[in-house]
Amino acid sequence: MIRPELVIAPDIQIEPLKPTDVEGLLSILREDVRDRDTGEVIESDIQKIQGFMRGEKDEHGRVRKYLVARGDDDRVYGCMAYSSPPDPDIVSLFKSDPIHSAQLLDVFVPDPDVASKLLNRLCIQAAKEGKRQLWIASNLRYESYWVFFEKMCGRPKGFFWRSGEQGHTEIWLKSLDYETYGPGSDYHRFLSLSPDYWKYMSPDEYREKINTPARNPEYFRRFHQPIIERAKQQFGPQIRLLDIACGPGDELDFVKNDPEVQIIATDASHVILPTVRDKIGNAAVFASDVRASALQDNIADAGMLVNAMVYVPDKMLETMYRALKPGGECAVNFRIFGNEHNKAFYDFNVSHGGKILDKKLTVETPEGPRDFDVKVLDYTEFVNDNGTPDLSMRQLAQQIYFKSADDVKDLISAIGFEQVEHSQFEFASPANPNNQIDVFILKKPLSKIDS
Numbered sequence: 219m220i221r222p223e224l225v226i227a228p229d230i231q232i233e234p235l236k237p238t239d240v241e242g243l244l245s246i247l248r249e250d251v252r253d254r255d256t257g258e259v260i261e262s263d264i265q266k267i268q269g270f271m272r273g274e275k276d277e278h279g280r281v282r283k284y285l286v287a288r289g290d291d292d293r294v295y296g297c298m299a300y301s302s303p304p305d306p307d308i309v310s311l312f313k314s315d316p317i318h319s320a321q322l323l324d325v326f327v328p329d330p331d332v333a334s335k336l337l338n339r340l341c342i343q344a345a346k347e348g349k350r351q352l353w354i355a356s357n358l359r360y361e362s363y364w365v366f367f368e369k370m371c372g373r374p375k376g377f378f379w380r381s382g383e384q385g386h387t388e389i390w391l392k393s394l395d396y397e398t399y400g401p402g403s404d405y406h407r408f409l410s411l412s413p414d415y416w417k418y419m420s421p422d423e424y425r426e427k428i429n430t431p432a433r434n435p436e437y438f439r440r441f442h443q444p445i446i447e448r449a450k451q452q453f454g455p456q457i458r459l460l461d462i463a464c465g466p467g468d469e470l471d472f473v474k475n476d477p478e479v480q481i482i483a484t485d486a487s488h489v490i491l492p493t494v495r496d497k498i499g500n501a502a503v504f505a506s507d508v509r510a511s512a513l514q515d516n517i518a519d520a521g522m523l524v525n526a527m528v529y530v531p532d533k534m535l536e537t538m539y540r541a542l543k544p545g546g547e548c549a550v551n552f553r554i555f556g557n558e559h560n561k562a563f564y565d566f567n568v569s570h571g572g573k574i575l576d577k578k579l580t581v582e583t584p585e586g587p588r589d590f591d592v593k594v595l596d597y598t599e600f601v602n603d604n605g606t607p608d609l610s611m612r613q614l615a616q617q618i619y620f621k622s623a624d625d626v627k628d629l630i631s632a633i634g635f636e637q638v639e640h641s642q643f644e645f646a647s648p649a650n651p652n653n654q655i656d657v658f659i660l661k662k663p664l665s666k667i668d669s
């Protein structure tokens with residue numbers, strides 16, 4: 219258990235673990251390896267960890283490399299280990315580049331300063347061995363370390379529910395390769411550009427203000443349910459359903475209790491992820507920006523993109539395309555600018571300081587770049603009814619709307635999808651009682667494996 223109040227501050231050296239340290243670390247392990255409910259020490263787990271310290275392989279066939287913090291008196295003040303590749307559920311869902319990724323394991327260090335030194339040294343060592351990412355998966359038993367992980371690695375990247383564990387596991391990802399992933403790199407620039415909806419918008423305010431069909435049971439019944447059923451027949455019974463740009467995950471309410479559906483929910487915003495985790499429970503919930511997607515290819519049997527195509531629509535579709543298995547289907551909706559039913563939506567936004575701009579969206583296609591003339595709804599000067607700045611709406615930044623269904627169809631085929639179905643769906647929303655959205659069911663062709 220990490221204890222912020224502890225100040226040991228001895229002269230600490232970080233060194234590889236020696237066989238004699240295994241006994242020396244026992245008292246620290248006995249503090250941490252305890253049942254969450256009863257507080258009892260779990261001797262069998264301690265013996266397993268001691269086995270790993272002696273070089274035994276773990277259940278995934280990995281040998282763990284341990285570093286210890288040693289004082290002048292030769293006493294050990296804690297240990298950490300790392301191993302490669304990361305756990306199979308991390309590797310199977312997220313682009314973890316197994317060869318260049320390591321996972322932090324067995325963190326048993328009561329003093330936070332000693333823990334920082336150990337982790338820094340471990341990162342340097344792993345980076346020298348060519349590792350670029352360090353994954354951390356920590357379950358509730360080790361909750362006392364979460365503040366430390368957050369301090370060292372930033373917000374958790376996501377959450378898993380793993381069978382047999384009480385509660386969820388938090389996942390952090392620390393970049394080790396500064397050229398590729400460090401501040402100032404393209405990767406970071408992309409991530410920081412993403413509009414952060416959730417900074418000023420609570421999920422409740424979102425439900426009051428935003429014009430999405432996510433909570434409409436009829437939308438689920440008409441579009442999501444059929445693709446889920448077909449996926450079960452094709453790939454099931456157990457399937458993986460991917461929701462990209464899930465926001466608070468309202469569309470997942472209709473499927474979260476289906477035992478045959480394993481949900482993977484992603485959004486660019488970290489802020490909203492705990493809301494999704496808490497309502498959905500058994501799911502993998504992960505921060506992922508479609509401009510630098512964290513998802514592995516060919517992992518999902520079915521997909522949903524609800525009110526997502528207003529941001530980087532080509533990347534949204536491409537990310538879904540890559541993540542779906544060949545033969546997998548997804549549903550995706552667009553609010554076409556030229557559709558008369560949607561005029562009230564645009565008028566409402568303009569009457570509140572929104573601006574409609576003419577822009578070009580350039581999409582890379584196998585045949586070369588393709589320009590789309592699109593309308594952009596700019597919310598950056600949005601005001602409330604009384605004229606005061608509306609920060610939560612301003613946070614929506616700029617949204618992209620296609621001018622015709624034909625343009626959308628061109629985008630769909632440029633990405634490589636086959637169109638299975640195209641229909642319209644009407645629903646009432648805060649800014650418009652008569653929205654009409656175009657909904658497409660798309661299939662990743664069986665014959666085309668992505669390049």
Ligand SMILES: C[S@@+](CC[C@H](N)C(=O)[O-])C[C@H]1O[C@@H](n2cnc3c(N)ncnc32)[C@H](O)[C@@H]1O
Nearest residue numbers: 430432463464465485486487507508524525529
């Ligand atoms: C209109 S909300 C839709 C949320 C949910 N699907 C719904 O319909 O209620 C759009 C979501 O897209 C996310 N988003 C914006 N840019 C993104 C990006 N580049 N990659 C992934 N998600 C993004 C936002 O954080 C936000 O949660």
